[in-house]
Amino acid sequence: MKINVFNCSVKGASHERSGLPCQDSSCSFxxxxxxxxxxxxxxxxxxxDLSEIGAKIAVESATYILRQLTDNITKQRDISLSKMVKxxxxxxLLRRWRNLVENDFRQRIISGEKEFIYEEGSxxxxxxxxxxxxxxxxxxDIIYTQIGDGDIVLxxxxxxYEIFSFINQSLVGGETHSLSSNEAVxxxxxxxxNMAGIRGLFLSTDGLRxxxxxxxxxxxxxSAIAEMVDKDGIxxxxxxxxxxxxxxxxxGSGDDIAIAAIIATPAQSEGATLHKQDENAEKHGxx
Amino acid sequence: xxxxxxPNEVVKRDLHFFLxxxxxxxxKGKKIASLNHAVSETLPAILDAVKGHPEVSVKFRAIKFSTxxxxxxxxxxxxxxxxxxxxxxxxxxxxxxxxxAISMLTDVLDIELMPRRGYPPVCLLLSDGYCTSEIGCYExxxxxxxxxxxxxxxxxxxxxxxxxxxxxxxxxxxxxxVKDENGNPVLLKAHNTQxxxxxxxxxxxxxxxxxxxxxxxxxxxxxxxxxxPSPSAAPISSSTDVF
Numbered sequence: 001m002k003i004n005v006f007n008c009s010v011k012g013a014s015h016e017r018s019g020l021p022c023q024d025s026s027c028s029f030x031x032x033x034x035x036x037x038x039x040x041x042x043x044x045x046x047x048x049d050l051s052e053i054g055a056k057i058a059v060e061s062a063t064y065i066l067r068q069l070t071d072n073i074t075k076q077r078d079i080s081l082s083k084m085v086k087x088x089x090x091x092x093l094l095r096r097w098r099n100l101v102e103n104d105f106r107q108r109i110i111s112g113e114k115e116f117i118y119e120e121g122s123x124x125x126x127x128x129x130x131x132x133x134x135x136x137x138x139x140x141d142i143i144y145t146q147i148g149d150g151d152i153v154l155x156x157x158x159x160x161y162e163i164f165s166f167i168n169q170s171l172v173g174g175e176t177h178s179l180s181s182n183e184a185v186x187x188x189x190x191x192x193x194n195m196a197g198i199r200g201l202f203l204s205t206d207g208l209r210x211x212x213x214x215x216x217x218x219x220x221x222x223s224a225i226a227e228m229v230d231k232d233g234i235x236x237x238x239x240x241x242x243x244x245x246x247x248x249x250x251x252g253s254g255d256d257i258a259i260a261a262i263i264a265t266p267a268q269s270e271g272a273t274l275h276k277q278d279e280n281a282e283k284h285g286x287x
Numbered sequence: 288x289x290x291x292x293x294p295n296e297v298v299k300r301d302l303h304f305f306l307x308x309x310x311x312x313x314x315k316g317k318k319i320a321s322l323n324h325a326v327s328e329t330l331p332a333i334l335d336a337v338k339g340h341p342e343v344s345v346k347f348r349a350i351k352f353s354t355x356x357x358x359x360x361x362x363x364x365x366x367x368x369x370x371x372x373x374x375x376x377x378x379x380x381x382x383x384x385x386x387x388a389i390s391m392l393t394d395v396l397d398i399e400l401m402p403r404r405g406y407p408p409v410c411l412l413l414s415d416g417y418c419t420s421e422i423g424c425y426e427x428x429x430x431x432x433x434x435x436x437x438x439x440x441x442x443x444x445x446x447x448x449x450x451x452x453x454x455x456x457x458x459x460x461x462x463x464x465v466k467d468e469n470g471n472p473v474l475l476k477a478h479n480t481q482x483x484x485x486x487x488x489x490x491x492x493x494x495x496x497x498x499x500x501x502x503x504x505x506x507x508x509x510x511x512x513x514x515x516p517s518p519s520a521a522p523i524s525s526s527t528d529v530f
Contacts, residue, residue, distance in 0.1 A: 013342055014500065044502030129505045149503075169398055171506055173407040173440035178505035187506075206503075210300060210404040217296040224293050232291050244293050252297035253404070254342030 002267050003137070004234045005035050007260035008241050009287040012207055013250040020044075023052040023130075024205045024258035027059035027286045034070055037260035038062040038134035041150060041205035043178065044255075047126065053104055054097075054128025055258075058179055059286060061096040062134040065089055070136065082192040085136065085143045090188040093132075097179055101128045129180035133203040137262050142201055145190040148176040149206045153222055155199040157264075161219050164191050176206075200226040200263045208245070208259060211252025229263040258287070299344035302406040302499050303366055304333065304491070305395070306349040307388045308359070309414035309448070314379035317480060318415060318448055318530055323376040325484040329491045334369050336492045343406065343499040345369040348395070352388035353381030363395055385418040389428035389462070396437040407501055407513060408441040409494040412462050413487070415448035415530075417455045429461045439464075442494045442513050444473045446486050449530040451476065465494075467517045475518055479529045485521035493518075 007026035015022060023042030029035065040058040042051025069084045069092075105124060131148025144152050144164055149171070152164040166189035168177065177187035202222050212218040228237045245257045308322065330347070337343045346366030349359040359377065361367050392410060395401070401408065418425040432438040445459040456474065463472045475490060477483035497513040 014340070017339075041503065043504050045504035046502070047508075048504060126505060126508075167403075168506075170436050172398070172401075172403055172436040174501055174503040175440070175506050175508075176503055180505055181507060206404075211297040213298045213402065213404070217294075220294055220296065228291055228293070236291065240291055240293060244295070248295070248297045250341060251295075251299065252342060253300055254340065 001264050003035060004229050004263045004265055005030050005037065005261070006229075006234050006238050007037060007039070007258070007285055007287055008238055008245070009258040010242060010245040010249065010256065012254055012256040013246070014254040015256060021052045022256045023055055024207065024256035025052070025055035025059045025286065026258040026260045027063050028260050029063045029067070029285075031067065031070065033139055035137040035262050036063050036066045036134065037137075037201070037203055037262060038132065039150060039203045039205050039258040039260050040133070041131045041148065041207070041256070041258065043129040043176070044174070048129040048180075050104075050127045051129050054101060054130040054179065056286070057097055057100045057104065057128070058130050058132045059134070061093055061100060062132055065092045065096060066134060066136045068092070081136070081138065082141065082143045082190070085145055086190040089145055089190070090147075090185045094179065094184055098125060101125055104128075123180065123182075125180040129178045131176055131205070132179055135201060135203060137195070137201065140195055142193050142195060142198070143190070144203075145188055147184060147188050148178055151202070151204050151206070151209050153202045153204075153219070154193060155202075155219075155222060155226055156197045157199050158197060162193070163215075164193070198264050200261055202259060202261045204259045205255075205257060207249060207253045207255030207257040210255060211248045225261070226263050230265045299342050300405055301366070301402060302337070302343050302345045302495060303401065303408040304345055304347045304369065304495065305392055305408060305410045306347075307392060307410065307412045308349060308351050308377060309383060309385070309416065310351045310353040310377050310379045310381070311383040311416055311419075312353070312380050313383070313416050313453070314448070318483070319377055319379045321480040321483045322413060322448075322487070323374065325487040327374040328484065329488045330369060330372055330374060332488050333491050333495050336496055337499060340496075340499050345495060347372045350388045350391050351377055352384055353379065355384060356387035356391050358391075363391075364400065382419040383414065383416045384420045385412075385414060386420045386424040386428035389425075389432055393428070393432045393435060393438060396432070396435055396441060398436055401437045407498045408437060409491070409498050410441050410443045411487070411490055411494065412443070412445040412459065413448060414445070414459065415454055418458060425458060426461070442498050442515070444475070444490050444494055446475045446477055446483070446490060448477050448483060450478070465513060465515050467515045469517050471517070473515055473518070477521075482521040486518065489518055
């Protein structure tokens with residue numbers, strides 16, 4: 001079995017029309033015997049005017065923290081990675097995200113790009129507000145974590161699937177938990193599953209799921225992506241996704257779409273062949 | 288080499304539009320006739336307005352209320368694509384049991400019936416009078432509507448019809464949950480035919496556009512999520528047109 005990793009972010013139709021940037025971000029990282037994937041959806045409301053930066057910082061921070069935790073686990077083998085992700089990741093991630101957000105904003109003040117207007121009770125972090133979904137995949141386990149909306153889907157080789165997304169039924173109409181919330185640490189969810197029989201693990205922002213009115217059609221799309229990676233390779237699949245997701249947004253949610261995934265392919269498949277050169281090299285991609 | 292394709296099964300996102308129409312006996316004559324005319328003119332205007340947002344599919348329903356309330360267009364489980372709606376003229380008779388219409392709206396906005404992926408629903412209440420149900424019924428109906436996720440998130444606008452002494456402004460304001468860009472609650476007052484036609488059209492289009500461009504935001508932020516412009520002035524009419 002060969003593990004293929006990819007990520008892709010596509011600007012939504014409504015942002016194309018209004019001249020706004022893509023506020024979703026995605027990231028993938030291939031480490032030594034592990035993989036990290038992450039997506040983030042910067043809030044679209046005008047008060048979150050720097051959310052595309054917040055989303056980029058979120059996926060990069062998630063990758064950084066998950067790498068640190070993994071390195072620690074190799075040194076302290078008595079602590080499980082899943083426990084560290086559950087108990088330490090939210091706090092560490094938020095600390096790093098907030099530091100980087102403050103740095104970014106400071107740079108903007110220095111360069112005169114954004115005027116700092118202090119209002120009583122105002123929240124700088126809110127301007128960078130974003131969701132985050134991240135997963136680390138080891139040889140045996142998948143550990144995933146999430147704050148805010150978006151989807152985590154696992155496909156298995158026996159054509160079954162599991163949806164791990166944590167949906168808050170009381171939040172509708174675009175309202176979502178956020179890294180910028182004062183009590184964000186409370187809104188993280190975390191879970192673990194095993195790698196046995198895995199075909200693919202997908203993280204995606206709600207722009208993708210909202211383009212479908214039923215779960216079956218959404219799962220068919222993810223299965224088709226896994227099949228395409230197997231048959232045509234990762235680069236072709238990424239190219240197809242970039243083009244077709246823009247169309248999906250136009251006729252579906254209208255929203256930005258970010259996706260990050262790992263796909264397991266048989267060792268002799270096209271996808272595996274194309275990726276052989278990266279086998280022992282660390283690879284980091286952000287979109 | 289043939290470029291591979293992913294299955295394209297995407298569908299537009301629904302924007303559910305609800306009209307709650309007062310058909311009590313005080314609406315008889317010019318009021319109900321103007322309302323029928325206005326709604327039939329408004330349907331193509333909404334369709335036209337959302338053409339610039341091809342990812343939006345407007346689904347329409349109407350609840351009529353007088354002595355009791357019932358579905359006039361659509362039903363609890365069926366919303367009609369706006370391009371397929373044929374407006375059947377309403378007639379007026381009976382009491383003004385507004386609470387019954389609001390309860391029906393609450394039922395249909397249930398999280399099990401209203402898709403999570405949709406835009407905030409638009410709800411337009413048209414009335415010329417007081418709720419005639421027992422004391423407390425109207426407030427209870429509003430309380431239930433306010434307690435459900437889509438009830439809170441819906442864009443709720445009202446149009447008061449006729450002389451200000453004939454309707455209860457405070458009561459209608461309890462239904463309204465959005466303010467225009469100047470901070471005024473979107474309760475429009477139609478004193479005559481021209482104003483009624485103008486406001487029904489304006490409110491329907493403005494709220495639909497506002498809802499369809501609403502964006503994601505952080506939970507716990509109770510500020511308004513939909514931007515509604517200030518209403519444009521209705522055409523000037525002669526005094527003989529007053530209801």
